[in-house]
Structures are given as C-alpha cells and as structure tokens.
Amino acid sequence: KEEVKEEVKDEVKHSDVADATVDDDGDEVELSCDLEALAVAKQKLHAAAAADAANRERKRAEDAAAKEKEALKKAEEAAARDRRMKEEVDQIIKREAQRRAAEEAAGRERARRASERQREEQDKIQKDNEAELKRRIAQKAALNEKMLRETITRKRDAEKAMREAVDKLSEAAKKLKQNPAKAKAKKTPRKRCPDSAESGSDSEDDSLSSTERERREAMRKVDWSRAHPELLPRDQVVTPTAPVGAFVEHFVRYTIGAWRRELDKAIPFDGMGLKEQEMHLQVFKDRQNLQNVERVVSVLILQLEKKQANATIVKALDKIVTLAAAREYQEAGQAYMEMALGNKRWNNTVSTYAGTVGQNKGARTYLTVMDKLREFDKDPVAQKYSQCVRKLVQFAQCIRPNEDVSKHAPI
DSSP, rough: OOOHHHOOOOOOOOOSSSEEEESSSSOOEEEEEEEHHHHHHHHHHHHHHHHHHHHHHHHHHHHHHHHHHHHHHHHHHHHHHHHHHHHHHHHHHHHHHHHHHHHHHHHHHHHHHHHHHHHHHHHHHHHHHHHHHHHHHHHHHHHHHHHHHHHHHHHHHHHHHHHHHHHHHHHHHHHHHOOOHHHHHHHHOOOTTTOSSSTTTTHHHTTTTHHHHHHHHHHOOOOOOGOOOOOOHHHHHHHTTTTTHHHHHHHHHHHHHHHHHHSSSSSSTTTTTOGGGGGHHHTTTTTHHHHHHHHHHHHHHHHHHHSSSSSHHHHHHHHHHHHTTOOOOHHHHHHHHHHTTTSOOOEEEEEEEEOTTSTTTTOOOOEEEEOOOOOOHHOOHHHHOOOOOOHHHHHHHHHHHOGGGOOOGOO
C-alpha cells in the first residue's frame, strides 16, 4: 500500500483549476475543482491543441512544399538533361546527315566524272571509227577511180588496136585485090592459142599483170547464164556432197542473174516500190558497174571450182550471204566488218617520240607494233571480190527488202 500511495502522490499534481488530495489510507483520491476555472483551462487546452495541430499542419505543408520544390527541381534537372540529350542526338543526326550528303555528293561527282570519261572515250572511238570509215571510203573511191581509169584505158587501147587491125585488114585487102597471086604465095597459116577466145588477145595479155590475166581468164571460163532464177534455201544447196562455198557461188550467180534481168528491162527496177532507195538504185542501173563486179567475182567462182579459194575467206563469205539470204542485212554488214577488220586496234606501226620531260634519261621513243594481219589483209584479190560480194548483198537488199527496215544496212 505504501508503494501505491507513494506512486499516487507522485502522480497527483496541484493546479489553480483543480486540487487532488489523497486520504490517509492512500486508497482514495479526492478531487476538487472550480468549474469556471476548469472551462477556462479546457479552452486553453483546446487552444493549445489547436495551435499544436496548426503547427503540425504548417510543418506538414512546409515539408510538402519542400518536397514539391525538390520534385520540381528534380523534374527541371531531368528536363534539362533530356534537352541536352536531345540536342546531342540532334547534333549526331545532323552530322550523320551531313556525312551522308557529302558521301552522296562525292559519289555523284565520281559518277559524273566516270560518265564524262566514258562519253569522251566513246566520242574518241566514234571519231576514230568515222576517220577510219572516211579513210576506207576515200581508199575505195580511189580504187574505183583507178579501176575506172584502167577500164577506160583498156577500152581505148582495145579500140585503137581494133582500128589498127581494121586498117591492116583494109590494106591487106587492097594488096590482095591488086596482086592476088603474090599475096596468096606469101600467106602463111596463123597459129591460134587454144586458151584464147578473142583474136589479138595474146599480145594484149602479155602487157597485163598476173591478177588482171587471172580475171580475164576467169571471165572467159565463167558462164553467167547458169544463174538460178530464184534464191534457193541454204539446206537445198549445201548438201553433204556439195563442194566448199556452194551457197556462196549460188548466191553470187543468183544476184548477177537478177541484176542482168533488171538491166535488160525497158525500165529497170520498175514496179518494186523502191522510191526511198532511188539514190542507191542509180549505182545498180549502170551496166558498167555490173561488168566490173562480174569481172572481179569471176575469180572467186574460178577459185571455188578449182578449190583454190582461201578457206577462212570462204567461210566468212558464206556467213555473209547466209544472213543476206535470210534478209538480215544489218547482221550481214557486221559480219563483213568482222571479216575485214576483226578486233585489230593498230593497222600500222606507230613510233611516238616522248621527249626528255625534264629527266636525266634523255629522249625516248615508244613503238606501237601493228596488229597481226588477217587473211583478208594478206590477199588483195580476196579483198576485191569480197567487196564485190558485199555490193551484191546490197543489191539483194534492194530487190529483196526486209519488212523491218531497221534490219537494213546503209548502202
């Protein structure tokens, strides 16, 4: 009990509002108070509690404001960090775009330069081809002019020889009339050459070249009346027993016969509807051109009959006339160019002086060696009759045109 009493005494406090007393036994506590004072104390207590609550609320508000300010600060820092990262990403994208644009511009520049170089090379090749074509045209024109002059000279010489022979015969006839007995006694039999078909041709042949003699011999032996009236298909001409170049001979004989038949008409090439080729037909309306072609290709026909023609040339000519028979004249022209030129780059040996160029090596000379000659380059006779075969292909294009004019070759 004393322990409890001591505890109660310790816990009882005296104030102006209330007074608490403990009895002697210590088991009861008597409380006495003033109601007004108690109400005032209660009001104070409530005011203190309200003030305390307000303080706590203010503190909570301040803490919340501080936390909100801290969160806002962190948000601003995050936003600034995001802006920096976005700026860095934008700069990286911008630099990458600039790099790609620079690479594309460099690629376009390289492509443009390569295109310019290729165009320059093509222009150079075209100019070289045009120069080569002009040179060959001039060479061909000079050759034709030379052949024409030779023909005119031979014709003039033949006419002169004919007049001299007529004069001699006239004088002999006059002498025979004046003294027939004496002329009969002096007359001796004249020997004739078995290979000659014309009188007085031996003395004329002695002054000609071997090539011209070969042409004249071929002219005497080739019978152009054997020309077939129609151009037969290749498989009907080229048989297992047919000789080499059989289709070449058939094509040549057919075109020569067709050319002759056209010139025998009152109006050559009439009714063929070739007005767009009228300029080219003027070449084929001249009988002298036909005779020149006959004289040259007679050598080819004679060589084929004797099996003396160059196999490489005959094979190339067979390809050309086969394409011409199929009306593939553009490809036939390409085949002729392949036979004549091939893949050669240098037709002559060229020596180039390099100069000293500021070096201590002295002057230098570079030698570009001529390409190996083709079979076409080695045989001038084959060159001439190959050119005549090409002219016959052009004639075939006029009388047997292709419906697709894009497959025609320029004449």
